[in-house]
Amino acid sequence: MLNSALIHQLRAIVGDRYFRDDKEALIAHSYDGTPMLQALPDGVVYPENTGQVAEIMKLLAACKVPLVSRGSGSNLCGGTVPVEGGVVMVMHRMNRILEIDQENLTAVVQPGVITAEFIEHIESFGLFYPPDPGSMRISTIGGNIAECSGGLRGLKYGTTKDYVIGLEAVLANGVIIRTGGKLMKDVAGYDLTKLLIGSEGTLAIITEATLKLVPPPKSKKTMLAMYRDLYGAARTVSRIIESRIIPATLEFMDNPTIRVVDDFAKLGLPLDMEAILLIEQDGDPETVERDIERIRQICELEQADRVEVAATREEAEKLLTARRSAFTALARLRPTTILEDATVPRSKIADMVLRINEIARKHNVTIATFGHAGDGNLHPTATTDARDHEEIERVERAFEDIFEAAIELGGTITGEHGVGLVKAPYLEWKVGTAGIELMKGIKRAFDPDNLLNPGKMFAKETRKRVVIDHG
C-alpha cells in the first residue's frame, strides 16, 4: 500500500489522470504475456517525459518503494509482473519518434514507440531496422531493449543489442544518465549501453534510445523445405552455413507444430513430415537468386521431400504464414500455452529437438517445437491447462530437463526472452555462482536499495540440477 502523501506527490508530478490505484488499473498491470503469473501493484503511473520519470524515482527512492517499468508487457519471462508490489510505470505516453537522421542513419525514439510502427515509419524513409520479435505489433522498443529481443531476421542481422548505440536512462536514485550517442564507435569506459540492453528493467529506466538503421535489402526470396528425416533438416541448416551463406531467415517447425499449424491455417502442409524449414534470403537480386538456388540444391542433397520457392510476394506471404501462425495455432489447442526459449549452438539443433521429444515423453506432456534454427534458438512450446496442477508440475519438470539439456549441449536457458521471474532459478546453471555474484554486484552498483524490478533475474534459491535419465 502506498501512503496517501506519496500518492499525492505522484499525482502532483504526472497529473491526476496519470496516476491510478483503482482496482481495474491494478489488475490490468498485475500480469504480462507470461502464463500463470500475477501480482498486484500498489499503483500505476504514466509519465510523459524523462523529467517526470526522474522526479518519480527520486520520490520512490526516498520512500524505498519498488518500481517496475514496462511497455506493453508482452514479455514471456514474467519480466514485468510486480512481484514485490510497489508502482508500475507504463511508458506508453513516451511514444514519440524524436528524430530520423538520414546522414548518420540513426533514429532517436522514446521507449513507448510500438516496434512495428517504428519499423513501418522508417521503411517509409527507405531505411531498415531488423529486430522483429514475434510480438512486434504490440511490443515497444523500450521493452525490446529491456529484453534484448530477437526475431526472425536475427540470423543475418543480429538482435536488438546490435542496433542500440545510445541510451538515456533514469537511475534508481532519479539521476539521468546518457550513454553512447550517434557514434559507430565509442570505447570511453565500460560499455553501459550494452549492459543496459537486456537488463530487464533491473538497472535503470530507459527513457530514450538512439538506434542504428541500415540500408534495406533490395530484394527477397522465400522458400519452404519439408523433410521426413529430422536430421536431414538439421544437416541442411549446418550445410547452408558451412557453404558460407547466411540467410536472412532460417526457421524450423517440427511435426507436432506442422499438424497444428495446418489445422489452423489450412495451408495444405504434408502432415507426415518430421520437419519444415522456412528459408528467406535478401540482398541484391543476383545474390538472392544465387543463394536460393544453392540452398535449394542443399535441401535436395539432404533428401528434402518437397522444396517450394515462392514465385511471388503473395506466395511468399503464404509460406511465411505457416511459421508466423505457429504460436497462435498452438495456443488454440488447450487453455494454457507455455513458450520456452532454450538455445544451443546451431550444430546441435537436431540433438536438442530429439532431447525435447524424449523429455516430453518422459513427463507425459505435449510439447511442439519451432524456432530460429539458424540461431539454434528453439521455442519448445507446451500446451497444457493451468488449472491442472499435477500436469503443470510435469510441464515444469519437463522444462527443467530441457534447460539442463540445452546447457549440456553448450547452450543457454534463454536466447531472446530473458530471465525475469521464470528462469531466475536456473540462471546459475548457465553463468555459475561467480557469474551470479558479479551480476549482483553490478545490480548493487546501479540500484543499491533493490528498487528497480525487484525479484527478477536473481532467484532466492537456485534450482538443484538433477541428472537427466536418458534411459
Added chain:
Amino acid sequence: MLNSALIHQLRAIVGDRYFRDDKEALIAHSYDGTPMLQALPDGVVYPENTGQVAEIMKLLAACKVPLVSRGSGSNLCGGTVPVEGGVVMVMHRMNRILEIDQENLTAVVQPGVITAEFIEHIESFGLFYPPDPGSMRISTIGGNIAECSGGLRGLKYGTTKDYVIGLEAVLANGVIIRTGGKLMKDVAGYDLTKLLIGSEGTLAIITEATLKLVPPPKSKKTMLAMYRDLYGAARTVSRIIESRIIPATLEFMDNPTIRVVDDFAKLGLPLDMEAILLIEQDGDPETVERDIERIRQICELEQADRVEVAATREEAEKLLTARRSAFTALARLRPTTILEDATVPRSKIADMVLRINEIARKHNVTIATFGHAGDGNLHPTATTDARDHEEIERVERAFEDIFEAAIELGGTITGEHGVGLVKAPYLEWKVGTAGIELMKGIKRAFDPDNLLNPGKMFAKETRKRVVIDHG
C-alpha cells in the same frame, strides 16, 4: 618490490624461466605503444594456461599485489603501463588457436594469438574475421578484446565487440568464469561478455575467447577520390551513406597527411588537395560494381578533382598504401608522434577537421589528421618532441581542446584506442559524474581491492573543462 617468498611461489607456478625480475625484463615491460609513458613493474610473469593464471591471481590477491595483463602492448592509451608497479602478466605463451568450428562459424582462441596470424589462418579455411586494427601484425586478439579494437573495415563490419561471443576469464580473486558461448543469442543475465570487451584489463584477465566468423566477401574494389574542398570530401561521405551504400572502408586523409605520405611512399599524390578519400567496397561482384560506380558519381557530383578506381589488385594495393603508411610517414617527421582518437557522428567530420586545424593553429602545434571517415573516427596526429617540455605542454592543451570539440559535436574522447592512462582525466566529460560512479561500482564488483590494472580508466582528478576560444 615483491618479497622473496612471493617470487618463490610465482616461480613454482610457472617455472623459473617464466618469472623474471631482471632489469632487462622490467624495462622491456615498463612502456607500451604510447609515447612518453613509463613505469617499472616489480616482476614479469608468462603463464602457460588458465590454471596458472588463476593460481597467480590467488597468490597476488592474498598479498594485494597489482597485476597488469598484456599482449604485445601496442595500445596507444598507456593501457599496459604498470603505473602502480606490481606484476606484468604477458599472455604470449597462451597463443594457440584451439578450434575452428565450420558448422557454427566460430573459432576458439587463446588471448596471445597475433591478430594478423589468426586472420590468415581462418582465411585459409575460406572464412573471415573483420576486425583489422592498424597494429594487427603485432597486436594480440586478447589485446584487441581489452581495447575493443576497430580498424579499416569497421564501417561495414563493426569492431571487436561484434565478433566476441564468449569468454573465459580469471577474476582478481583467481576464480575462473565463462561467459556466452558458441551461441548467436544468449540473454541469460547481464551481458558480461560485452562488458569485458573494452574493459582494458581492469575487470578480469581474458584467458580464452570464442569468436564469431563470417563468410568472406567474394570480391572487392578500391578507389581514391581527391578534393580541393574539405567539405566536398565530407559531403561525399554523408552522400554515400545517405544513398544507402555502406562501403567496407571509407578513409580520410587531410592535406598535411597527404604531403607527408607522398614524401614517404612516393605515390605521386597531388599535394594541393585538401582531402583524399580511400573507398573500398566488397561483396558479390555485381553489387561491388554497382556501388563503386554510384560512389564514383557521388564523388564527381561533390567536385572531386580526381577519382581513381583500381583496375587490378596491385593498383588497389598501391592506393591502400597511401592510407596504411600515414602513421609511419608521420612518425618519421619528428622524434615523438602522438596519435589521438576523437570520434564524432559521421555528419560532423568536416566540422571536426576544421576545429582540429583551428586548435592546432591556436596552440602553434603541427597536427595532421587521417582516419575512418565513415565511422567519424578521426586520428589527429601531432608530430612533436618529447624533450621539448614547452611544446609538449602546448600539444597536450591542443588535444584537450580537441576532446572538448569532439564532445561538443556529439562525439566521444575515444573511438577505438581506449581510455587507459592518457584519457582517464577526460572520461567524465563524456560519461558524466553518474557514469563514472556506475563504472567505479562495476569495477568494485569485479575487483574490490583494485588489483587489476590499477590507475587506468579512472583518474584521480578529472580535468577541468575550459571554454574553447573559437575567435
